[in-house]
Amino acid sequence: MPAAPEADAIRRALDAIKSVVGPTGWLDAPDDVAPYLQEQRGLYRGETCLVVRPASTDEVSRVVAICADSGLAVTPQGGNTGLCGAGVPSESQPNIVLSLARMRSVRAVDAPNFTITMDAGCVLADIQQAAADADRLFPLSLGAEGSCQIGGNLSTNAGGIQVLRYGNMRELTLGLEVVLPDGSVLDSLRALRKDNTGYDLKQLFIGAEGTLGIITAATLRLFPRPVQTATAYAALSRIEDVIALLTMSRRLTADQLTAFEFVPRFAVDIATRHIANTRDPLPGTAPWYVLMEVSSSAGEADMHGLLENVLTQAMDAGLVTDAVMATSDAQRLGMWKVREALVEAQRFEGASIKFDVSVPVTSIPDFVHTATAACLTREPTLRVLAFGHCGDGNVHFNLAAPPGDDGSFIERSDEFATLVFDIVRSLRGSISAEHGIGRTKREAMGIYKSATELALMHRLKAAIDPLAIMNPGKVLPQAESAAGTHERKQR
Numbered sequence: 001m002p003a004a005p006e007a008d009a010i011r012r013a014l015d016a017i018k019s020v021v022g023p024t025g026w027l028d029a030p031d032d033v034a035p036y037l038q039e040q041r042g043l044y045r046g047e048t049c050l051v052v053r054p055a056s057t058d059e060v061s062r063v064v065a066i067c068a069d070s071g072l073a074v075t076p077q078g079g080n081t082g083l084c085g086a087g088v089p090s091e092s093q094p095n096i097v098l099s100l101a102r103m104r105s106v107r108a109v110d111a112p113n114f115t116i117t118m119d120a121g122c123v124l125a126d127i128q129q130a131a132a133d134a135d136r137l138f139p140l141s142l143g144a145e146g147s148c149q150i151g152g153n154l155s156t157n158a159g160g161i162q163v164l165r166y167g168n169m170r171e172l173t174l175g176l177e178v179v180l181p182d183g184s185v186l187d188s189l190r191a192l193r194k195d196n197t198g199y200d201l202k203q204l205f206i207g208a209e210g211t212l213g214i215i216t217a218a219t220l221r222l223f224p225r226p227v228q229t230a231t232a233y234a235a236l237s238r239i240e241d242v243i244a245l246l247t248m249s250r251r252l253t254a255d256q257l258t259a260f261e262f263v264p265r266f267a268v269d270i271a272t273r274h275i276a277n278t279r280d281p282l283p284g285t286a287p288w289y290v291l292m293e294v295s296s297s298a299g300e301a302d303m304h305g306l307l308e309n310v311l312t313q314a315m316d317a318g319l320v321t322d323a324v325m326a327t328s329d330a331q332r333l334g335m336w337k338v339r340e341a342l343v344e345a346q347r348f349e350g351a352s353i354k355f356d357v358s359v360p361v362t363s364i365p366d367f368v369h370t371a372t373a374a375c376l377t378r379e380p381t382l383r384v385l386a387f388g389h390c391g392d393g394n395v396h397f398n399l400a401a402p403p404g405d406d407g408s409f410i411e412r413s414d415e416f417a418t419l420v421f422d423i424v425r426s427l428r429g430s431i432s433a434e435h436g437i438g439r440t441k442r443e444a445m446g447i448y449k450s451a452t453e454l455a456l457m458h459r460l461k462a463a464i465d466p467l468a469i470m471n472p473g474k475v476l477p478q479a480e481s482a483a484g485t486h487e488r489k490q491r
Contacts, residue, residue, distance in 0.1 A: 005071040010094050013070035014050050017096065020062045025102070027051040036077060036097045039088050044439055046089035048075065051097045057177060057185060057216040063098065064214065065183025073469045074098050074181075076210035078152030079123070081144040083356075084438025086156070086209040086474050093472055098214065100151050107217065109134045114222040115174060115191040120151030120215045127220075136222040139166035143340060151215045157207035159434035164391030165258045165295075166223065168434070169206055176202040177217035181465040189219050204460065209436050210471040212464045224297030226258070230307040231293045231332045234314070234323040235286035239365045241319045242288055246361065246390055248319070252310045253294050256303075260391040261291040267342050267387050274348040275341035279334060281324050290390070291339050342387060349383070350401040351410040355420050358393045359429035367395060367427055374419045375399055382409070394433040421448055437475045446477035 005013070018026050027033055028050050038045045049072070054060045067074050073095035077087040089095050100121035107117040111134045118127060124145040131138040142148060142160045152158075154176070159168040166172065175190040188202055205213055236242055242262045249257055265285055271278050282289070292310075294303050307325060314320040326332035346352050359367045372384045381402035388396045399416060401409035421431050421444060431448050432441055446454065457476055461468070 004094055009070045010049060010072060013066050013072050014096075016066045017050065017052055017063050020066070021052055021054050021059050025053050025055060025059070027053070033097075036080065036099065037089065039080060039082060039085050044085040044088040046075070046091050048089045048095055048097045051099060053099045053102045055102045057103075057179065060098070060100075060103075060179045060214055060216055061183050061185050063096075063183075064179050064181065067096065067469055068182050068467060071467060071469065072096060073472050074214070075471055076100070076151070076155070076214045078121070078149035078155070079144065079147045080152075081148040082152060082156060082438060083354075083435045084432075084440040086436055086438030086471070087152070088439070090473050095472075100149060100214075100216070103216065106130045109136070109222075110191060111136055111222075113191055114224075115219055116222055117175075117189060117191070117217065117219040118150060119217050120149065120154070122150050124148050124150060124153060131222050132225065134222075135225050137225045138172075138220065138222055140169065140172060143343060150218060150220075154206050154215050154218055155209050156436035157434070159389065159392065159394060161259045161261065161389060163389060163394070164260055165256075168392075170203065172221050173202060173206060173218060174221060175219035176205060176215055178202075178205050178213040178215050180213045181467065181470045185216075186213070189217060191219050204464070207436070209438060209475050211461060211475050212470060214470075226295035226297055227299050228297075228301045228303040229258070229293060229295040229332075230303035231291070231326040231335055232307050232311055232323055233281040233326075233335045233338075234290045234292065234311065234320045235282055235284070236288045236290060236319065237286065237321055239288055239368055242290055242390055243362060243364060244317075245290060245292075245314050245319050248314055248317070249292060249310050252313065253306055256294045256296060256306070257292065257391065258295045259291070259293040259389075261339050261388070262390045263289050263291070263339060263342065263387040264385065265289075266383060267345075267385055268338060270345040270349055270385075271338050271341040274345040275337075278337050278341045281331075281335050281338065282322055284322065286321055291335055339387075342385070346385065346398065346400065350403075350405050351407070352385070352401065353399040353410065353413050353416050355395075355397040355399075355417070355431075356433050356435040357395055357397060357420065357424045357429055357431055358433035359395065359424060359427045361390065361393045363427045363429070364390060364393065364395060367423060367429070368397070371397055371420050371423050374423065375416055378415065378419065379409075379412075392433075393429070417444065424448075439474060442473075442475060443477050445475070 075089040075097045077099045080087045103119035103121035105119045139162045157169045178186040311323045368386045383400035385398040388394045
């Protein structure tokens with residue numbers, strides 16, 4: 001790690017930064033700075049010399065150049081809604097928090113080209129609305145869409161509920177504008193579907209969590225706005241039947257599935273028990289449920305009939321035991337509320353250890369059965385909550401503390417992480433599907449990524465950020481510890 005800058009150098013750098021962004025572009029009063037130092041779950045808290053809120057790419061560039069000259073670290077921060085601590089500054093290294101919150105302009109909507117270009121500080125919900133105003137769809141949809149910023153979505157390669165149909169942020173991105181660690185600007189805001197001129201540099205920064213540069217703007221793909229939507233909620237006896245239903249649904253709908261979410265009975269129970277106005281869409285109890293949706297931009301399309309045919313054939317095949325289709329917007333929203341209430345409902349059940357993993361879709365049943373058995377063997381009274389985006393293989397595998405937990409369950413996170421991640425690796429899956437690495441999974445990266453992959457990542461980091469000032473302590477484990485961990489794991 002490079003030597004920390006001297007106090008005089010830090011003071012001069014901060015004065016220069018304040019001059020660049022002006023009096024409304026920085027914060028240093030403790031009460032004003034506090035919200036930028038801690039992530040929403042309170043797992044991490046850092047320190048910073050200054051919160052900087054530039055208003056343009058030029059200001060970001062000049063601020064980063066000052067930091068590069070002085071050795072001051074930079075922690076980029078969007079809406080600070082992440083779940084792995086990537087936006088929390090270091091506690092031990094002099095740094096600034098660079099917030100993109102003032103950079104919120106939609107620069108252009110090109111409806112005939114189905115593209116939108118905006119500043120990285122734009123809130124996701126505002127981008128969705130700008131697209132809708134142009135009779136287009138921007139499909140990324142997340143629980144935090146009212147506060148998360150598109151720069152953060154890009155930096156974590158966000159997914160959400162519609163990846164099955166539209167892809168995650170990598171698939172949705174055509175071009176980026178990025179301020180590099182020396183302050184120079186990479187301008188690749190091209191609205192092109194085809195550009196076969198060498199390396200696709202934008203992909204380096206998507207999912208890099210601010211460790212290689214600061215995304216300041218993006219050009220993203222839009223789609224025809226759906227005008228016909230049909231939603232159904234189905235009960236199933238086995239998780240294997242969930243996968244069979246997905247396969248059947250994709251074929252019978254000509255791949256017009258927009259969403260395909262699976263939830264266990266335990267999830268429905270806690271959602272309806274703890275979250276007001278949440279109701280079970282179906283009578284009786286089944287081990288598994290699927291919330292599925294199809295959509296079309298064609299006004300004459302019969303989405304209701306299409307989905308009804310899927311359910312009829314699925315019931316005839318013995319895959320679905322019961323089902324209901326939404327006949328109104330209110331009923332549709334009620335079905336979705338069961339799914340969306342899960343995150344909040346878990347809090348009322350006590351502490352939980354949460355995993356965001358992905359495996360091949362066909363391996364989801366194997367993963368859920370094996371991981372559940374392994375965790376219950378270690379702690380028979382814990383409660384397993386496995387749910388997620390079945391269509392793209394993303395399983396949120398959460399462990400609710402045993403009833404009456406005295407607070408010690410959460411201290412076993414590493415123990416259960418080893419169990420779960422080892423199973424994920426055996427299925428050639430990923431230990432992070434859509435939440436990123438940040439601090440939370442940084443050391444696990446040293447175990448579950450190959451030595452070759454880690455070495456190449458470190459070489460990229462050293463080449464692009466030789467001073468190691470960009471979001472230090474995130475994503476990549478220390479090169480020495482990663483090599484040692486790999487050696488130990490292989491013995």
